[in-house]
Amino acid sequence: MLEAADRLLRANPAATLEEIAQESGASRATIYRRFPTRNDLLIALSRWAVGRIVTALEGAQIGAAPAEDALFRATRNVIEVKVGLEFARTLAPADDPIVSELQTRMRDLATALLTECQTTGIINSDADLDWALTVFYALVHEAAMNGTTSDETTADQMATRVVDTLLHGLGTPTSAD
Structure with a gap:
């Protein structure tokens, strides 16, 4: 039902x-039993979306795989999830304790990933990790948004662009004198 709601609400x-019940193949009674109000549905969509992102980050094997591999996998996994979220990715996070817990878990995983990258020297030791996290989120979001408009670019290609931009920027390397 949530996938159908996500698709239909995007359109x-x-x-x-x-209409959502009809789109999902559920009865009107079933949808109202699960989501008595539209707000209940929106909260469920937020939980579903953030939960999928947490699962994507967990699948990156942060702490178990080499940091650069985990960074790439986390980036690719989250891009794939976000591209698949038609409407839910545009929702403001619901004021809901479960969504808050999931957001905290998401931030903890992403922070652990960037901390590991910093510890292993992939990210400069003096880099501001809060800023790096903000930049990482922004790059992943833009890559996912781009992924919905371009069938020619794969999640692997977008992840490569994001990781390269995060780690190396867009400037030209300066030569040593």
């Missing part, structure tokens, strides 16, 4: 619960 943000 028609004003879609009713009845």
